[in-house]
Amino acid sequence: xxxxxxxxxxxxxxxxxxxxxxxxxxxxxxxxxxxxxxxxxxxxxxxxxxxxxxxxxxxxxxxxxxxxxxxxxxxxxxxxxxxxxxxxxxxxxxxxxxxxxxxxxxxxxxxxxxxx
Amino acid sequence: xxxxxxxxxxxxxxxxxxxxxxxxxxxxxxxxxxxxxxxxxxxxxxxxxxxxxxxxxxxxxxxxxxxxxxxxxxxxxxxxxxxxxxxxxxxxxxxxxxxxxxxxxxxxxxxx
Numbered sequence: 001x002x003x004x005x006x007x008x009x010x011x012x013x014x015x016x017x018x019x020x021x022x023x024x025x026x027x028x029x030x031x032x033x034x035x036x037x038x039x040x041x042x043x044x045x046x047x048x049x050x051x052x053x054x055x056x057x058x059x060x061x062x063x064x065x066x067x068x069x070x071x072x073x074x075x076x077x078x079x080x081x082x083x084x085x086x087x088x089x090x091x092x093x094x095x096x097x098x099x100x101x102x103x104x105x106x107x108x109x110x111x112x113x114x115x116x
Numbered sequence: 117x118x119x120x121x122x123x124x125x126x127x128x129x130x131x132x133x134x135x136x137x138x139x140x141x142x143x144x145x146x147x148x149x150x151x152x153x154x155x156x157x158x159x160x161x162x163x164x165x166x167x168x169x170x171x172x173x174x175x176x177x178x179x180x181x182x183x184x185x186x187x188x189x190x191x192x193x194x195x196x197x198x199x200x201x202x203x204x205x206x207x208x209x210x211x212x213x214x215x216x217x218x219x220x221x222x223x224x225x226x227x228x
Contacts (some may be wrong), residue, residue, distance in 0.1 A: 092159075
């Protein structure tokens, strides 16, 4: 009964370093999402995927890349980290099309990233 | 464009009812949601309502929708200290991939 699992939970990076955040879901959900949460800004969508092998840009995609090679995994990459990317990152998944039994997202517990 | 607005903070005494309010701008929104985020955790879906409904009740939670005024509220009866969290209102359309727009979140503080 894992739901959505994110790794790592915490990370400190130096400016210019790269890293990959991993999201895994065991609910056979088609859609997956990456959000960042910043104080006073709410949740902002970075990238999303509507199925294995597909990705699309959200509201704030710059500086991030994603891949969805397997249906259950959605990876978020930072190629050259910047202090502005200090944030809490959440992965979420949903069954598929909004409606017809798909109501709402299942979120992971988040990755707290600090870039110094 | 879509926008969802919420007040930032609400404080209530344990045992009282809490009412968290939200307004949205997209009159064609089909689904409206309430999520709860406890400290250090992700968002958890509490409940949702279709735009053709006026009210939905689920145990201590009551959602009221005033579609004319684009106003959504979440009432928590007999508020407990475990209800202390940030509550997010969200809205989306139906069909295919539809962007979900989240509010900024209302922090509920329950005073023992």
